[in-house]
Amino acid sequence: xxxxxxxxxxxxxxxxxxxxxxxxxxxxxxxxxxxxxxxxxxxxxxxxxxxxxxxxxxxxxxxxxxxxxxxxxxxxxxxxxxxxxxxxxxxxxxxxxxxxxxxxxxxxxxxxxxxxxxxxxxxxxxxxxxxxxxxxxxxxxxxxxxxxxxxxxxxxxxxxxx
Amino acid sequence: xxxxxxxxxxxxxxxxxxxxxxxxxxxxxxxxxxxxxxxxxxxxxxxxxxxxxxxxxxxxxxxxxxxxxxxxxxxxxxxxxxxxxxxxxxxxxxxxxxxxxxxxxxxxxxxxxxxxxxxxxxxxxxxxx
Numbered sequence: 001x002x003x004x005x006x007x008x009x010x011x012x013x014x015x016x017x018x019x020x021x022x023x024x025x026x027x028x029x030x031x032x033x034x035x036x037x038x039x040x041x042x043x044x045x046x047x048x049x050x051x052x053x054x055x056x057x058x059x060x061x062x063x064x065x066x067x068x069x070x071x072x073x074x075x076x077x078x079x080x081x082x083x084x085x086x087x088x089x090x091x092x093x094x095x096x097x098x099x100x101x102x103x104x105x106x107x108x109x110x111x112x113x114x115x116x117x118x119x120x121x122x123x124x125x126x127x128x129x130x131x132x133x134x135x136x137x138x139x140x141x142x143x144x145x146x147x148x149x150x151x152x153x154x155x156x157x158x159x160x161x162x
Numbered sequence: 163x164x165x166x167x168x169x170x171x172x173x174x175x176x177x178x179x180x181x182x183x184x185x186x187x188x189x190x191x192x193x194x195x196x197x198x199x200x201x202x203x204x205x206x207x208x209x210x211x212x213x214x215x216x217x218x219x220x221x222x223x224x225x226x227x228x229x230x231x232x233x234x235x236x237x238x239x240x241x242x243x244x245x246x247x248x249x250x251x252x253x254x255x256x257x258x259x260x261x262x263x264x265x266x267x268x269x270x271x272x273x274x275x276x277x278x279x280x281x282x283x284x285x286x287x288x289x290x291x
Contacts, residue, residue, distance in 0.1 A: 002282040003275055008267050015271055019278045023285040031281050041280035044273065125281075127274060 004124075015129045025117040028125060029086030032056070032113065039064070047074070053100060056083055062091070063100035077102050081110075089113045195239035200224075201232050205255060208242050214250040 007016045021028050031037050035051035043049035047066040054062050062078035077096040083089050090112045094102040112128040195201055200222060207213055207221070219229040233253055236242040245252045 003278050006271050006275070008271055015267065015274065017271070017274050017278065019282070021282060021285055027285055028281070031284060037284065040284055041277055044276055125278075129270065129274070 017127045017129075019125045019127075020118075021123050021125065022121075023123055024121075025086050025115050025123045028115055028123045032089055033085065035062075042066075056080055056085075056089065058082060061100070063096065065098075073098070075100065087115055191239035192241065195235050195241055198232070198235075201236055204229075204232055204253075205236060205241060208236075208253045209255045212245075212252045212254045214252050215244075216250070218253065 002019050002021060004018045004020050006018075008014075009016075031041065033056055035054040038054075039049045039051050042051075042064065043066040046069050049064050049066045051062065051064045056062065058080060060080045062080065064076050066074045066076070068074065075096040075098055076093060077100050078091040078093050079102075081090045081092065090110070093109050093111055096102050110130045114126045114128075116124045116126075118124060196205075203222075204218060207218065213221075215230055215233055216226065218233065219226040222229055233242065233244070236253075237244060242253050242255050245254065
């Protein structure tokens with residue numbers, strides 16, 4: 001099991017997920033820092049992501065679109081608030097228009113990623129998500145259900161590829 | 163296993179329920195309602211009991227109108243239901259709405275579990291080489 005623990009705090013509307021990968025910290029970091037790798041896992045099955053702008057520096061922007069099965073496009077934008085390669089990354093994530101500008105009525109979620117290499121090898125990733133209401137909720141409603149149903153499929157894909 | 167018990171101190175257990183689509187506006191209202199500590203406290207009281215609005219108002223250092231407003235926000239989110247009994251308005255929780263909120267959070271968890279699985283697969287299949 002990659003996911004070691006998930007702690008959902010209904011009081012503060014925070015989800016904290018800890019995962020352990022059998023890979024070096026640099027390999028895990030590349031999943032975030034290389035847009036071509038990032039887009040292979042960000043979108044749920046059926047909604048592949050394409051990252052356009054990818055500026056991982058403080059104040060930098062990352063823009064992406066996810067394309068649904070009907071050809072429907074869902075745009076999003078990150079604003080990087082802090083980065084310390086390969087150990088940590090903090091950003092906000094919001095819905096955006098097709099030009100990558102955050103939607104006015106799309107409050108933001110705050111995502112904080114921490115990586116720590118284990119002494120015996122392998123890397124721990126901690127992701128902390130704080131809800132700030134609508135944007136996240138919309139995303140859950142839009143893609144969460146799909147995700148839940150198709151999660152098993154993605155795992156099988158991985159096994160087939162192996 | 164987390165349940166609403168940690169949040170509401172409710173002796174409630176949920177079975178696996180049929181997963182419905184959660185309309186965005188509903189989720190919005192629910193999270194707005196839960197974002198306030200007074201409203202969460204009201205929700206706890208209403209889950210344990212079926213207090214009247216006036217009895218609730220006595221429990222907080224604020225005006226009757228202010229408490230009434232909090233109850234209205236909870237009501238709009240579908241978290242509580244007001245029932246008229248005689249001259250009193252009794253407030254009780256809507257467990258199904260609480261369940262919908264819980265479900266929304268759990269779906270976010272599922273989203274990230276999916277992402278982590280895909281990350282893991284990429285690493286395992288040499289997608290990062």
